[in-house]
Amino acid sequence: MRIASWNVNSIRARLDRVAAWVRANQPDALCLQETKAQDHEFPVAVFRELGYTSVVHGQKSYNGVAVLSPHPLDDVVRGFDDGGDEDDGTRLIAATVRGVRVYSAYVPNGQMVGSAAWDAKLHWLARLRRTLELRHQPDDLAAVCGDFNVAPEERDVYDPQFWRTTVLFHPEARASLRHLCEFGLVDTLRLHHEEPALYSWWDYRMLAFPKNMGLRIDLILATRALAARCTAAGIDREARKGNLPSDHAPITADFDL
DNA sequence: ATGGCAATGTTTCATTGA
Numbered sequence: 001m002r003i004a005s006w007n008v009n010s011i012r013a014r015l016d017r018v019a020a021w022v023r024a025n026q027p028d029a030l031c032l033q034e035t036k037a038q039d040h041e042f043p044v045a046v047f048r049e050l051g052y053t054s055v056v057h058g059q060k061s062y063n064g065v066a067v068l069s070p071h072p073l074d075d076v077v078r079g080f081d082d083g084g085d086e087d088d089g090t091r092l093i094a095a096t097v098r099g100v101r102v103y104s105a106y107v108p109n110g111q112m113v114g115s116a117a118w119d120a121k122l123h124w125l126a127r128l129r130r131t132l133e134l135r136h137q138p139d140d141l142a143a144v145c146g147d148f149n150v151a152p153e154e155r156d157v158y159d160p161q162f163w164r165t166t167v168l169f170h171p172e173a174r175a176s177l178r179h180l181c182e183f184g185l186v187d188t189l190r191l192h193h194e195e196p197a198l199y200s201w202w203d204y205r206m207l208a209f210p211k212n213m214g215l216r217i218d219l220i221l222a223t224r225a226l227a228a229r230c231t232a233a234g235i236d237r238e239a240r241k242g243n244l245p246s247d248h249a250p251i252t253a254d255f256d257l
Numbered sequence: 258a259t260g261g262c263a264a265t266g267t268t269t270c271a272t273t274g275a
Binding site for chain 2: 242
């Protein structure tokens with residue numbers, strides 16, 4: 001079973017590229033973030049022609065998440081089902097695919113350290129952990145996938161000295177991500193690749209991509225039971241090339257399931 | 258080669274992203 005995740009920076013602007021990637025890579029579950037489409041605007045028909053069903057949770061202009069699969073998508077939940085306040089933005093959707101609970105998460109960026117958006121980012125990560133505590137045991141088969149807007153470690157950042165002052169690599173954001181993982185989630189890429197400079201996002205500016213000035217902020221986190229079955233993980237740098245790319249590359253994890 | 262931001266809609270500039 002192959003699970004993939006991709007911040008596409010508008011599904012409508014990226015439709016041909018995403019459809020081609022699905023055709024070539026045949027994921028069993030594809031989590032999308034920043035679809036930037038209301039639910040009725042999501043191009044479900046294009047993916048249906050490829051044999052994929054889409055479950056979506058979107059809004060106008062910003063945010064938006066989805067899960068696509070050629071298999072049945074069961075027990076779909078949009079947003080946090082923790083009984084708390086209504087979500088501020090469409091940033092989370094979950095569905096069960098072949099017995100695996102799959103989450104597509106778009107963690108708030110946080111804008112500036114110390115801003116209201118920064119507080120909201122840390123709160124959002126804490127709320128995601130609470131939701132997992134309510135819904136799962138660490139020995140469940142679950143994958144929390146998406147754009148976390150936090151790089152876990154120094155080896156995931158091209159200039160840690162600079163980036164540690166920003167929302168993407170600030171010690172507090174890293175601590176919030178660590179706390180999430182301490183629920184019992186494993187960073188699947190690091191099960192198979194130890195080397196530094198494996199990035200999933202590059203700024204559109206400053207020739208960041210050809211210079212590999214990036215950060216690894218997109219993750220597929222697996223519960224221990226699922227991680228035990230992880231046979232491969234990777235980042236598809238090729239999909240960041242060419243005309244009109246997303247600023248993020250798709251990431252994948254394969255499981256013996 | 259992979260080349261110096263991009264998508265949206267508030268639309269000819271402002272907002273947001275990371």
